[in-house]
Amino acid sequence: MRERRPRAPSQARRRPRRRRRRQATGRRADGSIGKGSLASRHRIARGGLGAGWRLGAATKARWPSADMLAGRRGVVPGSPRAHRFAPPPAIRLRWADLPKRASTMKxxxxxxxRYRTAEPGSLAAPPFDQIGERLRIQLHAASPHHFSHLTRPAPDSEDAHQHAxxxxxxxxxxxxxxxxxxxxxxxxxxxxxxxxxxxxxxxxxxxxxxxxxxxxxxxxxxxxxxxxxxxxxxxxxxxxxxxxxxxxxxxxxxxxxxxxxxxxxxxxxxxxxxxxxxxxxxxxxxxxxxxxxxxxxxxxxxxxxxxxxxxxxxxxxxxxxxxxxxxxxxxxxxxxxxxxxxQIDPIHRGITRELDPELLRQHVVSATPFEGDDGAAFAAAVDAAQPPSLGAWIGDRGPEIWRLDPSAGPSDMPGREAALPAVLLQYQLLAACGLTLANASDGTLVYRSDPDELWQERRGGELPAAFFLPTMSPEAFALATSGGDVLPPKSTRFLxxxxxxxxxxxxxxxxx
Structure with a gap:
């Protein structure tokens, strides 16, 4: 075997740098946008990222590792699913010395x-909108000084506001x-x-x-x-x-x-x-x-x-x-x-009216049948899929994982560069069926944070269509919103x- 000649130090240093530059520019194979793409340069030039954010590849260490995030979600670090929790390479952000938007936040x-009791921590409560009637009864019984007495008074008490x-x-x-x-x-x-x-x-x-x-x-x-x-x-x-x-x-x-x-x-x-x-x-x-x-x-x-x-x-x-x-x-x-x-978890969607599967599939790059039998496993499979993807279970078809085209959709679609599945669902798929943001509050769309609950409702026929969304990286969130774009309702669930x-x-x- 021929002995390999060692490279000169200067060559060894230069070549990796050239390789990194090629990887950091242009549109990648998965459709995501890199640092050198026209879209990202245009967004930077017009100040769209706001307050100095720009695209870059130098700050991955600032974010949680894929294994760290995967372990937090009960996924084995290093497994095929773990990669889904890494920040997408196209949207690693760094703070740059760019002109900042005028701000006077005070x-x-x-x-x-604060409580001055012996165990003040035992009197804290969940946010008021997370307290249902059963939990309210439990919390009120725990102590007459529990904080929920102020935020969720008993319904049979005096005027709730004056009671508080x-x-x-x-x-x-x-x-x-x-x-x-x-x-x-x-x-x-x-x-x-x-x-x-x-x-x-x-x-x-x-x-x-x-x-x-x-x-x-x-x-x-x-x-x-x-x-x-x-x-x-x-x-x-x-x-x-x-x-x-x-x-x-x-x-x-x-x-x-x-x-x-x-x-x-x-x-x-x-x-x-x-x-x-x-x-x-x-x-x-x-x-x-x-x-x-x-x-x-x-x-x-x-x-x-x-x-x-x-x-x-x-x-x-x-x-x-x-x-x-x-x-x-x-x-x-x-x-x-x-x-x-x-940590940004998804809120999944159920649709209470019939949708045309073939009309929706015209906007799908690929569809992969899902063979499992529960919502948590389906949500995990969606997380593991190549982004941007979501889970769809519509009509007589079984559940499938749909890969979407990040370049499709209207030109004014919010957070376009981030290609969030929640946005593509609203402005590309549901829009093709005539649904708008107004349907978010008229009962057409229902929202479920528990994928098993949505799975059971779909399997039982209560909902003719269901969509399962993946988790969102903080970097994708920053890219999608820092220019002032507003996402569809219930796009995020911060935990x-x-x-x-x-x-x-x-x-x-x-x-x-």
Whole structure:
């Protein structure tokens, strides 16, 4: 065998660099868009990624590995399915020194109200919209001071809003709860059983006039009556539950949170899923200013809490609350878009009317029959499929995995470069059948976070059509939304869910 001649060092260095450049440019075999494509260059040139985001291939280490994310979802690391959890190579993002969109997002410290009981963590509650009647009964029975008494009063009690106001005043008077002596911001950590940790900052965010440009919705919302939440806010004059915002960030926010959430938690709560929720406190004015300056020129996507943000804006406008007062701000958990702990699960779709399978299949690149017999396995197969793919079970046909064409769809389709299956489903497949965003709230579409529930409804004939969506990487979310595009309703489900009752804020509070 001929002995291989060693390459000169200069050759060994140059060739990998040339190879990486070729891989980073143009449209890839799977239809995704690379750094050098015309579409991505155009989006960068017009500032579409916003706040300095641009495409690149240098920051994969910032994100969770495929094995880490796969293990968190119960997938064996290194298995064929594990690759689905890696960020798509075409949309690795990095912070660049590009012109940033003008932003005046205002962050305030506040003297948080907290439980002063022996075990305050046991009194925290799930968000109000996650508490059904059965769970409400269980939580109320756990303690007369459980936070759910404020957010989900018993239906046979007095006027719910006045009941919450009276109860909160009683707790303050008796010392069950009390406000901190000085304004502070509150780092908040959620640690899953797998060890994955998501960090956020609980602070007040200004929602006065002009805040709409800083706090952008990331998806259309299904209409809900806002009067009830507005009446509760007016009756109690207390901001009880934080919303969830994702800030465009270069990693500075995450670094501050890691340092301040290293030790010394005020309270710890373990939720039914085994996640540990820990709250910390920062009242040093210089440190608070670091957080404020870090977020001052950033915008944020409303990840969870679109309606509550709108209610807070309505309250500030209705009562002409001056800037700098608690009534002109909304309590929020602010997490960096670069957070390693960010997990975005799908919400699957059921359709209550008949659809034409052949009309839909005209927009499908390939269809692969699924041989399993449960929804969880089908959802797992969709996750393992080459993106962009989704699961479809329509009419007399069995369940199939459909691979979609990322370049199809209308030119004004939101988040086009990210090629999200939820968007392609809405603007390509359902649009071909005459369905629009208006059908999201008229009963035509139903939403299920549990794939087994949707599977059973489809198999039992309750739904003539069902679509199963894959998980979404944080990078795909950032690419799809940071230009201001708004996704279809129920495109995302951020996990783990944060809890309420660790800290909250009175509208009479003095801010800093």
């Amino acid at each position: 962050i305030y410290a506040f003297p948080g109200i 106001r009276r109860l909160h005043e009683e707790w303050l008077a008796s010392g069950v709860v009390a406000a901190d002596p000085t304004p502070a911001v509150y780092p908040y950590a959620i640690e899953e059983r797998s060890g994955n940790r998501r960090l956020g900052l609980i602070a007040l965010v200004g929602v006065g006039p002009g805040s709409e440009a800083d706090l952008r919705p990331h998806e259309h919302t299904v209409d809900k009556p806002l009067a009830d939440r507005l009446a509760l806010l007016e009756a109690t004059a207390v901001d009880l539950e934080p919303v969830f915002y994702l800030a465009e960030d270069d990693g500075s926010l995450e670094a501050l949170l890691q340092a301040d959430a290293a030790s010394g938690e005020l309270v710890e709560h373990r939720d039914p899923h085994g996640n540990r929720h820990r709250l910390y406190r920062v009242d040093d004015p210089a440190r608070i200013e670091r957080y404020r300056s870090t977020l001052a020129e950033r915008t944020a996507a409303i990840a969870d809490g679109h309606h509550r943000t709108k209610v807070a804006q309505m309250f500030a406008r209705k009562h002409s609350v001056p800037e700098g007062r608690a009534g002109s701000a909304k309590m929020a958990v602010i997490t960096s878009i670069t957070s390693r702990g960010l 783990p869910k944060q809890v309420s009752g660790l800290v909250w804020c009175s509208h009479d509070a003095e801010l800093a």
